[in-house]
Amino acid sequence: xxxxxxxxxxxxxxxxxxxxxxxxxxxxxxxxxxxxxxxxxxxxxxxxxxxxxxxxxxxxxxxxxxxxxxxxxxxxxxxxxxxxxxxxxxxxxxxxxxxxxxxxxxxxxxxxxxxxxxxxxxxxxxxxxxxxxxxxxxxxxxxxxxxxxxxxxxxxxxxxxxxxxxxxxxxxxxxxxxxxxxxxxxxxxxxxx
Amino acid sequence: xxxxxxxxxxxxxxxxxxxxxxxxxxxxxxxxxxxxxxxxxxxxxxxxxxxxxxxxxxxxxxxxxxxxxxxxxxxxxxxxxxxxxxxxxxxxxxxxxxxxxxxxxxxxxxxxxxxxxxxxxxxxxxxxxxxxxxxxxxxxxxx
Numbered sequence: 001x002x003x004x005x006x007x008x009x010x011x012x013x014x015x016x017x018x019x020x021x022x023x024x025x026x027x028x029x030x031x032x033x034x035x036x037x038x039x040x041x042x043x044x045x046x047x048x049x050x051x052x053x054x055x056x057x058x059x060x061x062x063x064x065x066x067x068x069x070x071x072x073x074x075x076x077x078x079x080x081x082x083x084x085x086x087x088x089x090x091x092x093x094x095x096x097x098x099x100x101x102x103x104x105x106x107x108x109x110x111x112x113x114x115x116x117x118x119x120x121x122x123x124x125x126x127x128x129x130x131x132x133x134x135x136x137x138x139x140x141x142x143x144x145x146x147x148x149x150x151x152x153x154x155x156x157x158x159x160x161x162x163x164x165x166x167x168x169x170x171x172x173x174x175x176x177x178x179x180x181x182x183x184x185x186x187x188x189x190x191x192x193x
Numbered sequence: 194x195x196x197x198x199x200x201x202x203x204x205x206x207x208x209x210x211x212x213x214x215x216x217x218x219x220x221x222x223x224x225x226x227x228x229x230x231x232x233x234x235x236x237x238x239x240x241x242x243x244x245x246x247x248x249x250x251x252x253x254x255x256x257x258x259x260x261x262x263x264x265x266x267x268x269x270x271x272x273x274x275x276x277x278x279x280x281x282x283x284x285x286x287x288x289x290x291x292x293x294x295x296x297x298x299x300x301x302x303x304x305x306x307x308x309x310x311x312x313x314x315x316x317x318x319x320x321x322x323x324x325x326x327x328x329x330x331x332x333x334x335x336x
Contacts, residue, residue: 038246052263177204184236
């Protein structure tokens with residue numbers, strides 16, 4: 001059954017059909033949220049909000065772009081909005097850092113001695129570097145790199161989602177990578193000093 | 194190979210999409226260039242972290258949570274629609290009137306209260322006593 005057929009049935013009042021759409025797109029929405037937020041619980045909550053918001057605005061979907069493109073756009077906008085809101089509340093963020101800094105950070109690092117405390121500390125530190133470096137990128141560069149790295153989308157697909165050209169996406173990704181390298185190098189040097 | 198070219202091939206090198214010849218050139222450059230070597234290492238770290246985040250799975254009950262949220266929202270919407278308009282106005286009026294009546298009755302009952310015999314009355318003689326004219330104890334203590 002195609003997305004359009006499912007949406008048609010939902011709009012006719014068959015709410016249960018929406019479950020099919022959620023199951024189909026849940027993983028990509030969650031992965032994208034993870035790319036922006038770097039926290040499992042926050043990504044879970046935002047995924048839930050995005051699907052509820054999508055349901056409420058489903059009648060506005062005209063089918064001009066594919067449903068996946070549409071939901072990617074909603075996800076990117078919702079993630080950026082959440083980040084903007086949290087950056088406006090640095091006090092709340094500091095409180096969260098104090099009381100729940102490691103909340104929801106369940107990563108599966110591909111290392112053999114993951115239980116070694118020293119390795120875990122180094123991994124946590126490196127994770128923080130990458131998170132800081134990614135968060136410091138401008139919004140467009142961050143969006144391009146998240147869609148490319150976390151969702152494995154092609155430059156063409158990213159261009160459709162971001163409503164720009166493939167060339168612009170390529171430039172954004174190159175600049176994002178150069179900025180990431182620069183930031184990571186600065187953080188590494190800071191640590192050494 | 195120079196640093197610029199080496200950085201350009203960084204992605205292809207990490208994803209293993211580089212030809213044998215280019216890969217060897219990159220590796221030879223990395224052996225001699227400390228900056229490029231460090232940059233490659235940092236990018237490899239970033240790749241590992243991003244891959245680890247990508248592998249995180251969402252809550253297994255997320256679909257159930259989403260569907261429950263939507264059903265609740267739908268139910269609330271339907272209930273809100275079924276309430277007639279006059280009920281929406283009558284309810285706050287009734288609550289406000291009850292509150293006003295409760296306050297009025299409270300004030301009225303309070304003002305009609307009269308004390309009955311439980312309070313000890315002060316003898317009339319005591320009310321004529323002039324405290325200021327009493328002798329001070331200090332006069333005796335200075336002797």
